[in-house]
Amino acid sequence: MSSPNRRIAQIAGTVLVRAVLPLWLLAGAGAKLADGSPRTLPRTVLALASQLGIANEQLYGLLAALIGIEIAVAAVCALAPVRLARAAAAAMLLVFSAVLVGELVRGSTSCGCLGRASPPPALMLAIDGTLLLGVLLLGPAPAPARRGRMLAALTVAAAGFAVSFGVLLPQAADTGAQPAAAGHDGDGERPPAGEPAGAPHAAPAQHQAQPLAGVPNPAPRRAPAAWYAGEPARWVGLPWQEVELLQFLPRLPSGLDDPLLHVVFYSRSCEHCERMFKLDRICASGLPIAVVEIPHSRTAMRAEDAWPLAPEELAGCEALALPLGTDWLIQSPLVLTLEYGIVTCAEEGDHRRCLGAGAAGGGR
Numbered sequence: 139m140s141s142p143n144r145r146i147a148q149i150a151g152t153v154l155v156r157a158v159l160p161l162w163l164l165a166g167a168g169a170k171l172a173d174g175s176p177r178t179l180p181r182t183v184l185a186l187a188s189q190l191g192i193a194n195e196q197l198y199g200l201l202a203a204l205i206g207i208e209i210a211v212a213a214v215c216a217l218a219p220v221r222l223a224r225a226a227a228a229a230m231l232l233v234f235s236a237v238l239v240g241e242l243v244r245g246s247t248s249c250g251c252l253g254r255a256s257p258p259p260a261l262m263l264a265i266d267g268t269l270l271l272g273v274l275l276l277g278p279a280p281a282p283a284r285r286g287r288m289l290a291a292l293t294v295a296a297a298g299f300a301v302s303f304g305v306l307l308p309q310a311a312d313t314g315a316q317p318a319a320a321g322h323d324g325d326g327e328r329p330p331a332g333e334p335a336g337a338p339h340a341a342p343a344q345h346q347a348q349p350l351a352g353v354p355n356p357a358p359r360r361a362p363a364a365w366y367a368g369e370p371a372r373w374v375g376l377p378w379q380e381v382e383l384l385q386f387l388p389r390l391p392s393g394l395d396d397p398l399l400h401v402v403f404y405s406r407s408c409e410h411c412e413r414m415f416k417l418d419r420i421c422a423s424g425l426p427i428a429v430v431e432i433p434h435s436r437t438a439m440r441a442e443d444a445w446p447l448a449p450e451e452l453a454g455c456e457a458l459a460l461p462l463g464t465d466w467l468i469q470s471p472l473v474l475t476l477e478y479g480i481v482t483c484a485e486e487g488d489h490r491r492c493l494g495a496g497a498a499g500g501g502r
Contacts, residue, residue, distance in 0.1 A: 151276030155215055159227050163212040167205045169253035175465050176201050176364040178250035182240030188368045197364040198310030202302040209298025217291035220278050231270040238263040310363050351456045352389035359385040364465040370484035377479050391428030395479040403472040405432045406444035411471050414489050421455035428456040432466045
């Protein structure tokens with residue numbers, strides 16, 4: 139490479155490592171911190187955390203730690219000696235790329251890299267892969283190491299961890315949904331199907347007289363501030379009393395011990411769930427189905443842009459809802475098929491396998 143071209147490459151590498159990448163990392167960290175929810179964690183990270191034994195009660199701490207690491211790496215890239223900055227940049231982008239590949243394998247539609255407004259994993263992988271190639275091919279110009287710059291990097295890194303933990307840990311200290319959030323001893327009202335988007339869990343006064351679906355849960359379990367579903371296949375073969383997710387419900391589906399029952403957890407922000415109700419019309423299938431709505435956030439049952447669900451589209455299903463107060467980290471729809479109270483099928487992100495299996499085996 140000629141001297142002028144080499145100089146241009148060094149300038150480009152310096153701008154990339156010292157400016158572009160730190161700003162990119164800070165943008166992602168800031169977006170996740172503003173959202174303040176473990177829902178922004180990639181499914182690959184959540185699955186790894188579960189395998190490592192990180193409990194649901196620790197997910198806010200995990201999110202804070204990961205945000206702190208991003209801020210620390212941004213500080214190292216901007217201020218540390220060139221070799222260390224370049225190595226940290228390459229390592230961070232390699233980790234990002236590996237996680238994004240995992241998200242693509244899982245079929246995720248969002249990686250959480252930029253909070254809830256993240257683009258698809260394929261686009262993020264293209265961006266991070268391009269940045270990684272730039273870091274590897276364009277070496278920054280050498281610069282003398284200065285103790286003051288390294289001290290500044292460490293100070294910024296420490297401040298990043300302090301801010302992320304200071305913002306997120308108080309939310310983790312809130313132990314989540316009250317068991318009786320839907321009423322005393324689980325006898326409260328569920329939101330009616332036509333309720334405005336983003337409405338709270340308790341129904342308006344004009345709906346107080348409507349009959350309640352399901353049966354009261356005599357001892358609903360208190361949910362943590364965040365709850366990750368993990369691998370639903372682990373419930374297959376268990377009686378419904380040992381399925382933790384069902385125990386959080388203030389009201390239980392009727393017929394849990396019947397010859398056949400499907401329990402479908404869905405979200406009004408999930409496009410697959412919308413197709414499930416409106417195109418596949420699961421509630422008109424004739425199958426015994428209880429549908430359980432997953433809250434959009436800890437404080438709102440539905441997002442402002444939630445798709446509409448008419449009462450007639452619920453006809454034939456028993457409609458229930460998970461309580462507010464918890465970040466439900468569930469890839470919807472999540473379907474459980476029970477036969478005589480035993481889980482025989484469990485799938486997350488789709489409904490066709492379990493509902494089809496239930497239809498085939500319903501005569502047993």
